[in-house]
Amino acid sequence: MKEFDPKIVAFCCNWCSYAGADLAGVSRMQYPPNVRIIKVMCSGRIDPLFVLMSFLEGADAVLVTGCHIGDCHYIDANHKTKNRFEFLKEMIAELGIGEERLRLEWISATEGEKFADMVKETVEKIKKMGPSPLSPKVMQ
Amino acid sequence: MVDDVLVIGGGVAGIQASIDLAGRGLKVYLVERFPSIGGKMAQLDKTFPTGDCSICILAPKMMECFSHENIDVLTHAEVKGVSGNAGDFRVKILKKPRYVDEEKCTGCGDCVSACPYINLPDEFDMALRSRGNIFIPFLQAVPRVVMVDREHCVKCGNCQVICDAGAIDLYQKPEEIEIHVGAIIVACGFDSFDPSGIKEYGYGRYKNVITALEYERLVCASGPTGGHLDRPSDKKTPNSIAFIQCVGSRDVNHNPYCSSVCCMHATKEAILAKEHYPSMENYIFYTDMRAFGKGFQEYVDRAKNEYEVRYIRSKPGEITEDKETKNPVIWYDDTVTRQVKRLEVGLVVLCTALVPSKGIKELADVLGVELDKNRFFKIADPLYAPLDSSREGILVCGYCQGPKDIPEAVTQAKGAAARAAEVLACLGA
Amino acid sequence: MEEKEIRIGVFICHCGTNIGGSVDVPAVVEYAKHLPNVVHAERNLYTCADDGLTAIKNAIKQHKLNRVIVASCTPRTHEPLFRSTCEEAGLNKYLFEFVNIREHCSWVHMKDTEGATEKTKELVRMGVARATLLEPQEEMKIDVEQSAMVIGGGIAGITAAKTLANQGFDVYLVEKEAVLGGMLRNLYRLFPTGEDSLDSLQPSIAAVEGHEKIKVFSSCELKEVKGYIGNFDVTLLREGKEVNFKVGTIIVATGAMEFEPKGHYGYGKYDHVITQMQLEKLLKDGQLKKSDSVVMIQCVGAKGEEVSYCSRICCMVAIKNAMLIKEINPDADIHILHNDIQAYGAEYEELYNKAREMGIRFIKYTPESPPCVTMDGEKLKVEVYNELFGEQFMLGTDLVVLSTPLVQHQGGVEISKLLRVPLGKDKFFFEAHVKLRPVDFATDGIFLCGTAHGPAEVAESVSQALAAASGAGIPLSRGFVQIEAISVKVDLEACIGCGFCVEMCPYQALDMVDGKLEIIEALCKGCGTCVATCPTGALEQRHYQNNQIISQIKSIFHPVIE
């Protein structure tokens, strides 16, 4: 059987975490190809719907990323992200998806390494955990 | 009083100055001697300390500059005469014939493959590959227009036959253009020092001793080897490289000044080698490690710790060659262990001095400005007016006024644009 | 919205071998051709080169494309170029979609061609899904206030203010101290002209203070900055009172300070262990006692754990000051203990040689075994291992001068928070791009210069100040800026007037007027935080619509979307 290859959705803000992901690339930091980045202007734009939709469609993990608290390009919009994330996390746990499958990380434009490490860690962890209960791999 | 501006030199500094001025709504003439803009930065593979692909970040700027409605880009052209004063300069520009109608040429390159003579050294690729008598200066050239090397052309006419656009005109005449500008910004850049006079390093005698700029083309994906580090003697990848700093710089017999960029340049080149070939051994021979810019020291630390680059504090005495393997052999005083050592490597890269560009004296004479003792443009007030030349209304920026790296050149270019705008505003008031 | 048939063109870039080296580009092109709505797919060695751009334009015409996707590097550097290429071919630039397959794929999966190629296919598929739902947008033009604020009245701030004012713009120069001049006020003589620091600065200060276009606010604190490029609302505190004004652009020139070498080499413990800045002051005041022997130690706190960077200017400061001491007392024995001398460029190298000629001696020490300063009776004793000579040296000395790096100060950190512009790892202000945007912030309309950017000497600070003035002057000269069409819009039919969104907006761009939502578009910066809160789906962000994002999510898991 083919090794379980998790699918991870990452939401990145235009100013910091997307740039951090760029820097990981520019610095040639290698990480596994399991992550799909969706760019929004600000982490504040990340509707809880997007996260739930990702799990519904079959994501094994979802990463919510943005500028560090205090660095937000939109003053403090990422505070809202943080608040939303907390209730999302509870909800995911309640749903039995496993709260570890949702991760919030603040990544600046200079933290390419942090981005790469986040992906590496998540892939490793999810591989150990196995597919999400909502994953089509499980449904079959 | 006119407020158009002439920018001389189409490297990154000249491009940036032009874009800034044009952004203000001023009309700019950008004159470049080479048939494409882009300058030396276009020849680099990656840039330190971020590892950005040089042409990737420059190409958008080249395009922005060339297609800007306020900028007239004149390539393959030279400034031949300047009269008048700040606010009212009359400038004669010689547009040399490229024997191709720039408007008609689509840059398709059909003529390039039709030319039967393809043994001339390609200037852009540091003569590491040959080009034909009709050629496009380089892959990402702007404008992407062919040019005929009439000195070697035998006028067989193949190119004319194949060109559907009818762009080729082998009898094109030089054209003299006169423009009227209020200020002039000079950004004519630098050249790489020719190290063949430093006999002990064997450049020109040993095939596997090359210069840093040649190395850039060798590791560049769009370079003559497609990015494979094929050393000249046998087209094989060496398993070790030594980079030698201060070749022709910090040397009173050649150029007494520090070229300022080579320590970082070599560090980057070593990192590139390691990235391309993980088993590569890299050595950098230096006198003082000059990692004084933003993020530079950290970059050097990474090179040491993550990329296993060996920094050796020494200026080698001489380089010889192993006759069998053609491996260069470096003889040096390892000043830290105080032992004379011999190091055999697969390739030696000489990080040569960067010197004022050829023709700077003639240009200075045309402009009526002074040069300093190292033949860089002289600065009126080195503290508070670091971009003003010795003549009012003429600003100088980038490497042509002293050693500096790309961000500093870009900074100065923007600064010179602001100074030009300021000079024009003050004259207009 | 009436939309005819969707016709997507996909352009996949090899970027030399940057992408082509680890992604099977031809396979991706083949794949793209079979995605829904894709009518054309091709690959280019460099899509950003002239021939690539021409190919896009030709394809738009030839294949009647109404959506264009480029899969190459990052939109952060190349989106403007491709967008304007689309515009040149008559396609609204918001119908362009960028897929990042280099920074986010080929460069991070260099040894996994199969994985990288599969990922690229999916990324392109996501791009196609999003592109299908893209809508054309019109951008808003915003008028620009014809004035600028310069924060910091040191040499960088003074220069920037003067240049902008001479170009005819009103400038507000804000300085927290009572007098202008900044760090140069505390220095003695300047290299390379040998001028007295303050004397040489006076004409510039006078020019700024007497300039009809410049308002100097000294002893002032910045309290608040609201707004955006072209329209910043500034609030200052002056003697406890608020002062308000409006500016179009802002320049940050807040400077830096000397690192205090507490606990290093007996600093604070022995009287005659001082910093270079303290030495400058002694020299300036003529208070330097006759010193027959002086030892200077470089990189104190720098290039190490406390400060990882090289502070650029300290070697030359030490050399300059050593020469000044030699001028006073030619017989003084001066040793400079260093870890590589940063005498870059032409003039510095010359000065370094001159110092050697004057008999100043240089000893290279290793960071692993740094010098040691102790007291030996009345005299200071410096022990140092001379790395290049291989022996331990003992230097008895009257004075030890520590060369310490420049570091960010608390004021700078606060300004960074206030303006919401980032600091780098070194705590200095972090520019938009290290190589090509050295004096811009990522935030439009805010620029930086001088030692706020990192250690720099006078001429470098002045060049940066001029450069920042160039950047700040461009929108002022044009009189307007165009705002990206990513603002939010409301469907009033669907809006129930709950007002949750109003509280979300960091810019007060939303307001409830008589139970109805009103949007001030010029204030909206397009973060979309309000949209994520809207319970009814009445709010929508242009170009980042819910359906566009959801289509991306879905396409990850569905090989073909209907």
Add this chain to the structure above:
Amino acid sequence: MSLENIVNETKAYYCLECGKCTGSCPISRVNKGYSPRLTVEKALLGFDKELLADGGIWSCMTCNLCKDRCPSNVDYTKFIRYARAEALKTGYTGNCTHGGVLSSLMRIMGNPNLKQDRLGWVSDNLKISEKGDILYFTGCLPYFETLFKDIGVNSLDIARSTVKILNRIGIKPVVMPDERCCGHDLFWTGDLENFEKIAKLNVGLIRGTGAKKVIFSCPECYRTFKQDYSEYVDMDFELVHISEFLAEKIDEGKIDFGSLEEDVTYQDPCRLGRHLGVYDPPRKVISSIQGIGLIEMEHSRERSICCGTSTWTNCDRFSEQIQKERLKEAKAAADTLITACPKCQIHLSCAMKSKTPIDEVKIKDFSVLVASAMGLGDDP
């Protein structure tokens, strides 16, 4: 001269400690205890005593290889010369080779009352004069002949060949019966007192002959006259090395060469090459001989390696190592090595005779080669 003055005089303070000198030095390469960089640093850091006591300063061949390459233009050769003078005053001296015979000889020659009988080699077929425009300065060749016959070096052949060549082109050179050693070795080992005496004596003697041009076959004599005498005595005659003189004559069409089928290589003497910049004339002359192939060694011209020792001081196993390396390089190029300095010939021939044998290289002097190419060879 104090060490501080030496530092100032030679601009040693410009030293960047880059190590290019030591990395270039042929001695440092074989003798790990010797480093020009550390020698200079001793002076810079105030280790005066250690420096003067260091035998290393006597090992330096003063070959100028490091001096020419120094990026800071530190004149190490001069530095060594001054340091030796200072060391001599302090009572240190180098290790005299050949039992000090040669240095005694030189000092003896400083005595104005001395009357030598040194023209025994001038056989009847050689035409010389007592007075005239052109003078041939033979240097120490008669003494070398006596001393080094046992290793098969006939130094006087150089003198004979030179006179023969000059005779053939119609010149009857002045050769002085009481010519003194030029003083080169005294000058370089710090005995300036005797050097001055000798310089004055020699110039006086030459003046007495009315010579307008002095030809040298020995590069050391040539250099000493050209660069070092002027400090002590005025000269009103032209100085020229035999290779330069002959190169000119070839241009004038005054030399007729026969043919010599032979591949040769050429050893640049450090005095002639790096000290005086004379690289091309000897090559021009050699290449003008029909049938001769001049093949360069790996290290030639500016990069040439010295013959291993100088001033008859500190000749040791390291010298021999350098000489053998040099001979190997020569052998790789050709079977015959042409020397243009009598000392190069002696030193390299000596190395050929050493106990650990190496492939035979024929060592031939430049003038001897030219003479035989002109058909003047077999008649001493």
